[in-house]
Amino acid sequence: MVNQRDNDRTAVLTAPLSLDGELQVDYRAPNLLQRILGLLRNVRSGSDLTNFQLPPLFNIPKSQLQCFGESVYSTREDVLRRCCRAESPLERLTSVVAWSISAMRPLIFGVAPYNPILGETHHVSRGNLNVLLEQVSHHPPVSALHATDDREELEVIWCQHPVPRFYGTSVETEVHGKRQLKLLALGETYVMNAPKLLIRFLPVPGVDWVGNVRITCQETGLGAELCYRAPSLIGRNRRSIKGKIIDLSSLKTLYEVDGHWDSTVTAKDVRNGEQKVIYNAAETISGLKTPQVKDSGGVLWSESAVVWSEVSRGILSKDWDKARETKKSIEEEQRELKRERDSRGETWIPKHFTVSCNKENGWDCTPIQKSVPSAPIHVPFD
Template sequence: MVKEEEEGRRRAVLTPPLALEGGLAADHRPPNVLQRVLSLFRSVRPGSDLTHFQLPPLFNVPKSQLQCYGEGVYCIGEDYLSKCARGKSSLDRFASVVAWSISTTRPAIFGLAPFNPVLGETHHVSRGTLNVLLEQVSHHPPVSALHATDEKENLELIWCHNPVPRFYGTSVEAVINGKRQLRLLSFGENYEMDSPKLLIRILPAPSADWVGNVNIRCKDSGLEAELCYYKSHSFFGFGGNSRSVKGKIFHSKSLKTIYEIEGQWDRIISLKDVHSGDVRVLYDAKKAISKLNTPIVKDLKGLWSTESAVVWAEVSQAILDKDWDKAWEGKRTVEERERKLRSERKSKEEVWVPMHFSLSRTKESEWECWPLEQSVPPAPIILPS
C-alpha cells in the first residue's frame, strides 16, 4: 500500500489553464458535440438535479473542478489581485476588487466539463508569495473550499462553492451557491461577492455563458457594486455577444452611483465617473486571461496523495492521449476507491472530517467554510513567472 502511494505521488499531470483563446478546452472539444450532448441528456427529466450525474471522459477536460477554481486565482497575466491591496483610497481599492472579481471569470466550453472532485481532494499551488489551497469538503452535496494568503500584500481569500446544476430540457443551469471573501488586512476591509451562473444552452444554438447578477460589497467602506452578466440581443438565439457585463459602483446607504460599468468580460470593461464623465479601462481580458502559464511541480516529494493532479493523473493523461478506454478505466478506478472508503467509514461508524477547513450550514441552508490555519504554506506546485 505504501509503495502504491509513493508511485502515485510520483505521477502528477498538470494541464494548461482555461484561457481566453484556444488552448486546452478547444483542443479537446469532442467531435459532433451537439449530437453527443443531446444523446447524453435523452433520458434525463427536465428539472432534474444533475449533481450526481456522471459524464463520460469524452466530455471532460483533463482537470478537476478544484483546479478550475484555483486557476481563477493563481493563473493570471496582469496581477489584478495585488492592485487591490495597493489602492490609495477605499474607492480605488473597491474598483480594483471589482476588476479582480471579473478576472476570475474564465471561458466555459460547450460540451466539456472538469472532473467532479472526490471527497478530501486537495489542490495546493503557489504564485510568488501567493499561496492557494483548496479542499473538497463535501461530496454529496459538492462543496469546495478555498483559502489563499499573501504575506507580502497582506491579503486573504476565503471561498465556499456549492454548484447546483439543473436540467431544463433545452438547457442546463448551474447556480454557484456560497460566498467569496477577499480581506485586505492592512486596511481592515472585508469584501464579499457572489458568482455568476453558468448557463449551457443546447437548443436552438449550443453555447456556454456566464449569466446573472453578482453583488460585491464592503461594509467597512460602505461601498457596493452590482454587476449583470448577460447575452446581448440576437436573432432567434443566434449571434449577439454572450459575454457582456453592465453595472455600477455606489454608496450602500445613499444608493448614490459613483461609477458606471460596461463592456465584455472577454474584451474590455470600462469605468465611467458619473460626476465628471471621465471614462477609463477597468479591466482588460487580453492582458489578464490570455497566454497563461501552466503550473509545474517544484517539489515532487511534497505532493500529497490527495492532490488533484495526482488523483486524476491517469484519467487526465488518457484524455490527453485520446485513449478513451483507458480514461474510462481510470475514472472507474477513482470512483470505486471512493466507494470503498465510504463503505469502510460506514462500517466503522466514522464521520469524515475535512483536513484544512471547518464546514457548517446556515439557517438559510447555505454552506460556510472556514480555514483551520491562519495562513497557507508554500506549495509543491508553482506557477512559473
C-alpha cells in the same frame, strides 16, 4: 476521501483555462452535441444533475478543483496586488470589481472538468500568493479555497457549492457560497457572490456566465452591482456585463460599469462623464502559464493532478478505454471507502477547513490555518 495507495502516481498538469483556451484544445471527441443530447435523453427537465457522471469523452484533463483555483492564481497581471495598493477606498472597490471579473473564464462547450472526490486537494503558489483548496463534501459537492499573500497582507476565502439543473435545451448551474477578499492591513473585507453558469444546447450551443453579482465592503460603505447578460438568439450582448459602483448608505451611483468580460470593461464617473478601462481580459487571462512541479516530494497524495493523472493521460492521448477504466476505478474506490465509513459510523472531517451548513446561510468553510504555506507546485512568471 482519497486512498493513499494512489501516491505512486505523478502529477499531470495542463494549461489553465484562459481567454485563448479554446484554440489550444485538440483532445475533444467528435460529435459532442449529439453525444450530450443522447446522454440527457432520459433526464427530466428541472432535474438536479449534481450526481450525474460524465464519461471521459466529455471531460477536460483536470479537476473542477483545479479550475476553481486557477481563477485565483492564474493571471498575467497581479490583479490582487492592485486591490491592496490602490490609494482610496473607491479605487480599491473598483480594483476588486476588476478582480472579480477576472475569475470568470471562457469555458469550452461540450466538455467539463472531473467532479472532485472527497478529500481531494489542490495546492499551488504564484510568487508570494499561496493557494490551497480542498473538496470538503462530495454529496453535495462543496469546494473550499484559502489563499494568502503575507507580503501584501491579503487573504481570500471562498466556499463553492454548485447546483446544476437540466432544463430541456440547457443546463443552468447556480454557484452558491460566499466569497471574501480581505485586505488585512486596511481592515477591509469585500464579500461577493458568483454568477450562474449557463450551458445551452439549442438553438445555438454555447457556455456563458449569467446573472447578478453583488460586492459589498461594510468598512468603506461602498459596493457594486454587476449583471452578466445572456446573449440573445442572434448573438448580441455575448459575454457582456453592466453594472454600477454605489455608496451603500445612500444607494447613490458613483460609477457606471459597462463592457464585455472577455475583452474590456470600463467605469464611467457619473459626476463628470470621465471613463476609464478597469479590466482588460487580453492583458489578464490570455497566454497563461501551466503550473510546474517544483518539489515532487512535497506533492500530496490527495493533489488533484495526482488523483486524476492516469485519466488525464488517457484523455490527452485519446486513449478513451484507458481513461474510462481508470476513472471508473477511482469512482468505485470512493464508493467502497464511503461504505466502509458508513459501516463504522464515521463522518468525514476535512483536513484544512472547518465546515458548517444551515438553511439560512448555506455552506460556510473556515480555514484551520491562519496562512497558507508555500506549495510544491508553482506558476511560472512571464
